[in-house]
Structure formats: C-alpha cells, structure tokens
Amino acid sequence: MSTAVVSTSAAEGRLFVFDDEVVPEVSSHASLDPATEGGCPRMVFPSAIPVTPASRLEARPAPEMASSGISALDDLTGGLPRGCLTEICGPASSGRTTVLLAALAAATRRGEFCALIDASDALDPNSAAAGGVDLERLLWVRCGDSSSQKDHSPRGHESTENPLHRKDQNRGDRTGVCNKNSERRLEQVLRATDLLLESGGFGLIVLDLADLPPQDARRIPLSTWFRFRRAVENKPTILLALEPQPIAGSCSSLLLQFSVTSCCPGGNSTAGSPQMEAPKKQPTHSQLLTGLDIAAELVRSRLVRSSFEAHSPLKNRRKPAHSIAVVFTSKTAWG
C-alpha cells in the first residue's frame, strides 16, 4: 500500500494524492479513447497537475561537495561529500596519507577547522606543513599508550634518553599486552570521534586507521559506523576514514581504493613497475625520491554522478560494471 503524501493540494482542502492514483476530475482536455474494453471510455487526464509519485521522491538532497585538494580526484568523484562518510583504502605507500594531507590543506585553506583522530600517532607535522595544512586550524588527537609515545621535542624532553635508543618492542613475546594496547587505542579512537561529531563545527574530521592491523580495524562494529554516519548527516562536516581495507560497509557514501603504480625516483634509476628490476649500479647519493604515481579507483559511490562520468562517453548508458580510476602524481617536498 502506498504511503500517503501530504501535498499542498491537501492544505487547500482537496483530496490527498496517492501513488498511482489520479484525481477523478474531467477537464476540457480529456478525450475519449474508443478503443477500450467493453466500450467503456478511458479518460486521459492531462499531466499539467504537478504531482510527483511518492516512489520518485528523493529522500534527501544531494550532498554538497568540497574539493579534496587534488584536481584529478575531484574530477573522479566530484570532491568529498559533506554530511557523508568517505573511505580511503589502500596498502602502505599507496598515497593515502598524501590525499589526507591534501584534503586537510584544502579544508584549512577554505577557513574550516579540521580534526584528525590519529589511531597510530603517525602524523608528521613537517609533512603536513609542507603540504599546505594550516596547523593552527588542525586539532590533532593522538591515540595510543602515553607511556610509550612521548613528545619528541628536542628541548624539554621529559626523558633524557634519546628516543632512538629506546628498547626494541618485542611484540612477539608480548602479544597479550599488544592486544590490550590495540583495544585501548580503538576505544580511544571511537570515543574521541563520538565527542568530536557531537561537538560539531568542524569542516573535516578524519579517522586515521591506516596503520591499524586489519583484524583490529574490522573489530569496529557496523553499528558504530552507522552511528557516525547518522551523526554527520545533514551537517557541513566531511567524515573521512583512512583504512587498510574497506570496513564501513554500506555506511560509506564514497569508497576510494588507492594503489601506487610507481615511485618516481630521480637520477638514472629504472624503477617503474612494482616488479622493478634491480637498478643498475648507480651511486645512491645520485638517487632521489621525487614522488609517487598514485592510482585512485572509485569503487563505490552513492552520490550524484561525478563530473568525470558526466563527460564520459558512457554517460548515457548504465554505470559500467568496472570502476573508474585516475592516476595522479605527488611530489616530495624537496622535489
């Protein structure tokens, strides 16, 4: 049974309009179609009545898109959607953090305040500053065990011991301790995220789970992701999650998979494909890492078609089964 739709016609005292049901009025434009069964005339009513069937009504408007800071990515996805959860997945050295810093830089350039919930305390402030992030507008939440992660400022260091001389973490012998640390870290991440989403006012909130072991990241229940999505709905906040693998399921509106096609060493290196050959004998001091060639694949999008698709020759056809990818280059700060 269709759901009743209260329209302006109801306010005016006219009958409710139901799905697949028409108002029984005869207008001057009605015509009799003689070809009817039983000789009963079939009335053809004009389509001038502005009535939209309930099944075609959109439950919510398309989200506003904000630039990710990388033009190729914006062409692929249309930007990052506000009020939605976006997942960025990929292995190490696939460019996830590069995209993260570019998004933070774009957001701070727009004058927005950003929050980074860093599950592994992996942010490099120098990289962030080189990437254009306004550090005054970035709230950094460093999760983890405070006893093993101290502020490494050279002056006023709490411990006189050089951090590089710290004892090796023999994780093989301390599995139980590591599991407890992971649980505590995950709990810190989730609670901090809840508080920041409730507080509001941030243009971009990032969950950096990239260095978490996949089995720990998968421990986050789907209901938590659903709660996050609901908390950010209808707000101008972009919720971005960095993960080694997709874990939010259908809660994410945008899922991007990153991989590195090649690294760009300078000098005379022959590096290119992942199975690169051992470089010829070149002195190492003549080698230089100049950047990464990053491939971004749009795995899933529940949003309005991106401009890439709009300009694609496939725009008039159904969305193809294979996903769309772009390749762009990042440069090192010294490149």
Add this chain to the structure above:
Amino acid sequence: MFACIYVPNFFVAAALCAEPELKKRAVAIVGGKPPLEKVIAVNEKAGSMGIAAGMTKAQAELCAELALRSRSELQESTAHAALLDCAQSFSPCVEDTASDTVLLDLAGMQSLFGSLPEISQAIAARAVALGLKVNVTAAANPDAALVAARGSPGVTVIPAGQEADRLGNLPIEVLFAGCLEVDSKEEPARFLETFDRWGIHDLRALAALPEVGLSERLGQEGLRLQQLARGAVSRTLVPIEAPPIFEEAVELEHPIVLLEPLAFLLNRLLEQICARLGLRALATQELRLTLELSNLTGIDDEFDNSGIPSESDESVETRITSQICSRRTKFIRKLNLPLPMLNPKVFLKLLQLDLSAHPPGAPITKIHLAAEPARPRPGQAGLFVPPTPEPEKLELTLARIAGIVGKQKVGAVELLDTHHPEGFRMRGFVTGLVRKISPRKNSDSGRADTAESAVTALRRFRPPWRTQVTLEDGEPKYLVCSKKDMQGEVLWKAGPWRFSGDWWEREAWSRDEWDIALQAGDTLTLYRLVHDRLGGGWFVEGTYD
C-alpha cells in the same frame, strides 16, 4: 560636606614614602631625558641650600649633602594608591581628582567619625601613618575644599557660607597648583602674567573683579577662576568605581565527601556569579575554586598538570594548578579559559571533569569560588563564514578528550625552530585566536582551493622500529626487523643525507637518512631508514604514503 586631601610637593612625597630615611635630608627629584635632566622638585631643606627647580642635574650634584633621586612612576603610583586607600577608609564616595589630590564626600560620616575637625584630623593622621604628609580641608563644596587644601597647610575646616572669606587670603597661584607640575604650562602662565599685570595677587582681589569685564578679557575660563576664588562652584563628585569583585562562598555545617553534593553547591555559586557578571555585561576567563578541607595531613606538594615543558606566559592553554599547603588546609584549582565565557553549565562541567581527575582527598568544609571579570568576546557570526566550533562546546569536548587520551595528546601542533625531525610541540587548540582567512577573489571557486600537486607525505612510526641492517659497500642491503613487513632485500635506495643538531646541548643528535624500497607482496613500500650516528643503531622511522 566634602573633604580634600592634598599632598604638597607630590614628587618628593612619593620618594619619601618609599625611602622614609630621606626625610631628614635635603632631597631633590630630577626628571627628563638624560643628559638633559633637570631638577623638578625639592624639599624645604634642599630649597634652603639654594637648590631650585629648573637647575640641571650637574648643577645640583655640586651640592654634596643633597640626595638626588630620579623621578619614579612606580613610587608615584604607589603613593597615589596609598592616598586612595586612606580616603576610601573614611568614605565610599571618593573622587580621584589628580595624582596628588582626592576628594571625599563626608555625608553621613559625622555619626561614625565625629565632628568635621575630628574627621579631618583622623584623615591626616592616617595619611601620616601611610607615609604621606598631607593637607586636609573640609568645606561645603568640593572645589572650595580643593583650593583651600592647596593653599593652606595642615588641617582646615571652612564652615558653610564662609568660603570666600577663608579663601580670600590665598595666593592666586593656588588656582593653578594642579597645572604647574605638568608639561603644558603655557595657559596658566598666561593667566598668571595677566593677573600680575593687573595687580591681582590673591583670591580676594580676583573675586572682587567685575564679572562682565573679566569675561570680556579672559573669557569663560576667567569667570570659572573667579567662581573658584569665591568658593561658589557647586558640583557633584565623580566617584571612582571600585574594581568589581565576583566571589561567592559558602560554609558548610557538615563536611562534604562526595562530588555530587559539591556539584550542586558549585552550580548555585556559579549561577550567582554569572548573574552578577551578566548584570554588568561582563564575562569571565578565569575561575578560581578554593576548597577548605578538614583533617589534612600536611602534604606540602605543588602539582602542575600542564605538562608542557616550555610554556610561555602568553599561552592560552587551559592550565590547572593544584596547591596543597601544609600550613593552610586549602585545595585550590584554577581554570583558565581560552576565551571569555558566561555559561554556568559549561563551567560546572569543566569543574566536575577537573575534580573527577584531581579529587581533593579530604572532606570539604568551605567552598570559595571567584571569577576574574573580562569583557565578553565580540564575535559575530556571518552568513557565509565557514563552520566554527562553539568555544564553550569545544572546551568541554577537549576536556573530555584529554581525559581519554591524556592532556598532552590533544591540541594543535606548533613547529619549533629546529631541524630535528620531531621538532614540534603540542599546545592548546583555540579557535578564537586563529587569523581569519579573507575570501578568495577567484571566479573559479571550485579550483581555488586546489594545489598544483599533492606533496608526498611521511607516516611516522612512534616509536621508530629498530632494525638490523646488512651493509654492502656502506649501503643497506638487507633488513631484518621484528615487523615482518619491514624486512627483506632493499630493492632501491637513495641517500644518505646527513642531519645533525643541538651539538651545544646535552641532547645532541646526528643521523644519516636513507629512502629505501622493500617488496611488500605485489607492491613496493617506501620507507625512511635512519642510522643514528651517535648511538649506532638503525631504525625505520616511517613510510612514504
């Protein structure tokens, strides 16, 4: 009735107030920019020795018995504060007329302090006790008292209606006594010259001049001076406003041991303080909670929970200090807010979070809450301004997150002026002090915030992973690490790049950095490998991602 307290020769009086041992000596005060310093004030003994105002410092120094002192604004403000304290101890309505003059309203004081002569004597005695020798005059109107105090030494009482008669013998200079010490002396000197040319040397002669003729020659200022000479000016005092104090306290019949009833009382005190602040259109940026405890065992420790080693005086981070004194059974918590606020619920929540993290440790017998008033922040949200966290909500959120991850693990990052790779520190995250970004005048707004190309980022391992490196020709060839993803043959390498610093400090550092590529399944992973040249170890510091 009004009283005037006047400190003659204020510069010298201020110096003698600070150094009472100089009272028996000849004292001269010099002022001005060196080397053009001149004597600006002398006491009687110095005057009798021939030292006069206007002499150069070099000339005055020729007198061996003379005590020369430079003019000190601090001493003058201290003397002025003492003068105000003396006046306010007699009357709540005090006008701060000049640095050397205050006026009091004596209405209703006679029933407390006695007759007018007794009150005047008491004022003079109290001023002497504070180190100031003053002239005190009581009269029916404030200006008559002021003129008389400047001209008559000691204590004087002018009955109502006799102002003109008692002021008549005073020299004409007393009308300009408040102006002679300031730099701009042109107009008073002009008036004095004119009066001298006319043969007017006292106030009686000035009072006897015809008003029309006086106004034609000297204008309204001349008429005003004549009214002062007659003691006929009537005005109301402009009292100074005492600095508002916003404090509330409650003494308990039974000591409190739980935080919940304490929160109930704190809520009441906070609402009262916020209501009083609101009446004056003020907010607060600092809350000070003092709890008097019972059965304290005499711990004498001071805890600083800020944790930031190099915190500057201009830091706006919420700083909480706890003091448990052995001699006084008091537990003090101070809450510094990043912005002026006036929300009792937010204050209560912040205090609750703080007391939960740092409980008093003993039953509470008295609660004292004080708020430092501040002007409310004039923030005005615009229609097209990007979203900003509400300061009150943000403060609560940050306090809660700090309770989860630790106070030093949440905030904004500040890069330090060093080449050390971890040269940064955490500081408070404040939205109100961040500079506003002007709107870009770019027609293509979609591309306005897109950089030309992204910058390759480094993800750090904290702490770095120790690894064993096999070298070949001094270059890393093979890595062995407890993290199995980070071991294997080095497929590509670049470097080394040598960094060092702080060699003048105890924490010197020197390192060689390599960029290496290791096989990770079907892909390559780029790492930063570091060789600590001082300690000799190899570490994987991060990955390029």
